[in-house]
Amino acid sequence: LAEKKVKVVFVLGGPGSGKGTQCTKIVEHFGFTHLSAGDLLRAEIKSGSENGTMIQTMIKDGKIVPSEVTINLLQKAMLESENDKFLIDGFPRNEENRAAFENVTGIVPEFVLFFDCAEKEMEKRLLNRNEGRVDDNIGTIRKRFKVFVESSLPVIEYYNSKGKVHKIDAAKPVEEVFETVKTIFSSFNK
Template sequence: MQANLIKDRKVPVIFIVGGPGCGKGTQCERIVAKYGFTHLSSGDLLRLEVKSGSKRGAQLQKTMEAGELVPQDVVLTLIKEAVTKALAAGSKGFLIDGYPRDVKQGIQFEAEIGKAKTVIYFQASEETLVKRLMKRAQTRRQFGNHPKKHYSKEGKLININGEGSVEDIYKLVCAHIDSKVLV
């Protein structure tokens, strides 16, 4: 895939990041419903590949069962394949959930797939995150500080307070997308 494929289609890419339990998934569902974007989660893509029974999926399963990180090039390939498929189906934009986890991943994504229009970082107190995680009994890794600084310097980062109601947070997200992404 060429880096300008997304640019040529004029569809926005939004990185959605934040700690586990901050509300990324909930907000992504609502954004998809309103804007017609495609929601891609790197974790979901990995799980789907494992479930597919492919040779690559079998190798991924071994890697994950060993507690090792999946190589960056494999994750990026899965994202590229999903982006290509979604573009062919007429996607109006992309929400890339839980990715990038570091600056190198973000730079490689933008070089190989397309530039992110913005990065939405959901913030919530540790107390709120723990309460939410206890409710759903799942864990995910947090978005590190370095990518946050990187995208802030590029003027792409928007911090959203994840402490409010789902509706209040959604209004903030939509206001940002309407004023910064869809212009």
Template sequence: MALGDVPIIWVLGGPGCGKGTQCEKLVQKYAFTHLSTGDLLRAELASGSERSQNIAAIMEKGGLVPNDIVLELLKEAVLKNAASSPGVLIDGFPRERDQGVAFEAAVAAPSVVLYFEASEATLLERIRARSLTSNRIDDNDATVALRLKTFLENNQKVLDQYPDKLKRINAERPVEEIFAEVTGIIDPLVAKS
């Protein structure tokens, strides 16, 4: 697959760090395609496909869906959207080292890795607030605790793979302040493509 100069931007951070909010703002500003692995998985669940039953059981327990399923869904979405988009945001992926390696082999290397950093206390507070209005099966206390534990165990291994592409962003600031920093990172990528 040839993506040409289309930037591929991985957007990482713990559950509740604000990845989705920042991605929405990036889509508005740059008309990027926003691919959230969580959204892709939830869409697959809603499709009623055979693989949706396995995904549901894993997500309800807060576990990670197997790499091959996530990569297959993601690759399909990137292929479908890359030709007509000025850039692709991949939200919440990779969640473990092997996912990043597999994505690079099957699709392409990321142009940049945005990592939204927030304390564990902040993440828990935001997820609890979100759970009051969301209908997500993975926004309950037991599942959130497991998701956060899984994230913390795997995250540093992912970040260590991309020292030259990694941009750490303090996610405990106002949304607009964070967005100003993010656009300072993205503007040069867009100018090149």
């Protein structure tokens, strides 16, 4: 993958901050391939893989699946793709994820998007989503928020200290958030 010279952007933010929604729009405008770590893990459960039960239990409990599992899925998806530009959505979620990904793939992100949104707003969005996700109930949502603050925010802090983070106000309407996102990708593509 390092030889393939792939370009990666990490898309981070709390549960329900709008990572997936904005990634879909970035794909349409800027030709990236969207890899949602959560979607890859949910597909793994559906496929009936031997890790499926473990992944399902962890997602229901808002816990972070072992790095090895997630990195394997991301690596496979990147190798199978013709594209060389990827949005990695919802990963890395803790320091161990971050370090393991860099060690295994040799990839350092071009930059990191951080969708910043208040918990009250994210909670409202998740409870209204209605896609039947096993983790969209108030009990699991609270656990996801706690894990985000304790484990995922430090990753964003790490990249911030490297000058790689674009923090975006994600509490605004979808189109307004995307206006800001567009500015960032437009200057990157030049």
